[in-house]
Amino acid sequence: MATLQLRNIVKRFDDTQVIKGVDLDVNDREFVVFVGPSGCGKSTLLRMIAGLESATSGDILIDGQRINEVGPAERGLAMVFQSYALYPHMTVEDNMGFSLKLAGVSKEERRRKVRETAEILQLEPLLDRKPKALSGGQRQRVAIGRAIVRNPSIFLFDEPLSNLDAALRVQMRIELARLHEALDATMIYVTHDQIEAMTMADKIVVLQGGVVEQVGSPMALYHHPRNRFVAGFIGSPK
Ligand code: ADP
Ligand code: MG
Numbered sequence: 001m002a003t004l005q006l007r008n009i010v011k012r013f014d015d016t017q018v019i020k021g022v023d024l025d026v027n028d029r030e031f032v033v034f035v036g037p038s039g040c041g042k043s044t045l046l047r048m049i050a051g052l053e054s055a056t057s058g059d060i061l062i063d064g065q066r067i068n069e070v071g072p073a074e075r076g077l078a079m080v081f082q083s084y085a086l087y088p089h090m091t092v093e094d095n096m097g098f099s100l101k102l103a104g105v106s107k108e109e110r111r112r113k114v115r116e117t118a119e120i121l122q123l124e125p126l127l128d129r130k131p132k133a134l135s136g137g138q139r140q141r142v143a144i145g146r147a148i149v150r151n152p153s154i155f156l157f158d159e160p161l162s163n164l165d166a167a168l169r170v171q172m173r174i175e176l177a178r179l180h181e182a183l184d185a186t187m188i189y190v191t192h193d194q195i196e197a198m199t200m201a202d203k204i205v206v207l208q209g210g211v212v213e214q215v216g217s218p219m220a221l222y223h224h225p226r227n228r229f230v231a232g233f234i235g236s237p238k
Contacts, residue, residue, distance in 0.1 A: 001028050002063060002076070002153035002186040004049065009058035011044055011210075018044055020210040021058070026154075026188060026203075031180050034190045035197040035233070036207035042190040045207070046156050049188065050079045062154070078147035079156040082163055084139045086131040086146075092118075093127040096145045117148045120182060121175075137168045141175075148183065157189040161196070173200055194234060198222070206230050 004026040011019035019041050026032050034042045047053040049060060051072035059066050067075055086095050096117060097110040105113070118124045121141045131139055140160060147155060157176075161169045177200060180187055191197055197204050198218045206213040206221065206229075214226045218234075225231035 003028050004154060005061040007059040010056045012056040018210050022212055026186060029184055029186055031187045031200060031202045033197040033201035034205045034207060038192055040207045041210040042207055043158055046158050046190050050077055050156055051075050076153040077156055078150050078152035080143050080147050080160045082159045084143040086139060086142055088131050091128050091130060092123060092142050095142055096149055099150055113149050117145045121145050136164050155185055155187045159191055206233060
């Protein structure tokens, strides 16, 4: 079980307010997509949820507990970035098992968990390879695998597919949707790509200038955009 609530979240960098009072409810096992133009605050919001950035004010709750002061490693979340940031000198198996090693998990248990994850992601034949011998899509799968092995209650994705070519992006969207089913996990996914938002989300959160413009299902936003910005961004013909 993993729910997330944001209550009146504000983020200021120096004198500039970049997140201006965001409220949001993410339900258990929901796939929520943050969408909006570059600079609207998607990454900042995600980084505050992850604990990589502190909120200036407001509350972040996971399963009803305020976690603002809880460190990133203790939040039970895992984040996947656009840049894969794999360790170049380690094999796929060691990359995927590294966080478990740091957590003191035994070698046998690491091996079991990494193999199980590799099977889900179809990475088994690649476990002995180094990152430089992988394609972009394979590297991104390893980065996702690294998140899965930690059994996070909530996955956070920050534009994970934007470095991939168009065909691979389509394939990875399908894989992520399958993964969401298989893992029964709550996922929050950031993108500036309207098509990704429309095809992947249970719920879309449209952001502009640090403000939530509208929250709803893809069809609700498409058919009933609250304003011109949402209509333009989600692509309804109105
Ligand atoms: P997005 O991910 O939607 O493109 P960001 O969350 O990265 O947007 O940025 C939102 C705003 O906050 C931008 O105006 C950006 O310049 C600003 N910003 C982000 N991080 C910092 C920082 N560490 N210091 C100052 N300003 C920042
Ligand atoms: Mg960003």
